[in-house]
Amino acid sequence: xxxxxxxxxxxxxxxxAHPQNREKHFLVTELFRDEDGTxxxxxxxxxxxxxxxxxxxxxxxxDSHWKMGWR
Numbered sequence: 159x160x161x162x163x164x165x166x167x168x169x170x171x172x173x174x175a176h177p178q179n180r181e182k183h184f185l186v187t188e189l190f191r192d193e194d195g196t197x198x199x200x201x202x203x204x205x206x207x208x209x210x211x212x213x214x215x216x217x218x219x220x221d222s223h224w225k226m227g228w229r
Contacts, residue, residue, distance in 0.1 A: 160219050160226055164189075164197035167215060172202070173225045181206055183228045189215075 172184045181204040188201035190212070200215045218224045 159221060160224065162215070162219055164215050167197065167200055167218075171226075171228045172218060173227065173229045175221070175223050175225060179207070181209065 167186045168189055170186045172186070174182050174184065183205040184202045185205060186200050187203045187210065189197050190199040190201070191197055197215055199212050200218075201210050201212050203210045
């Protein structure tokens with residue numbers, strides 16, 4: 159399990175454990191917060207295709223799907 163500080167996720171780099179459509183490397187480009195400043199979701203951008211997707215930041219904690227850094 160990846161230990162993550164949600165406040166430090168912006169511009170962090172991630173590698174998909176099971177790449178699809180040649181999209182292996184991702185960058186966190188935006189943090190979505192509630193009124194209290196708590197991070198709720200993130201926006202991941204695929205480096206190769208520039209496709210973006212929103213997901214819960216806790217999904218990055220799953221080692222079977224995501225690895226920290228670009229590998």
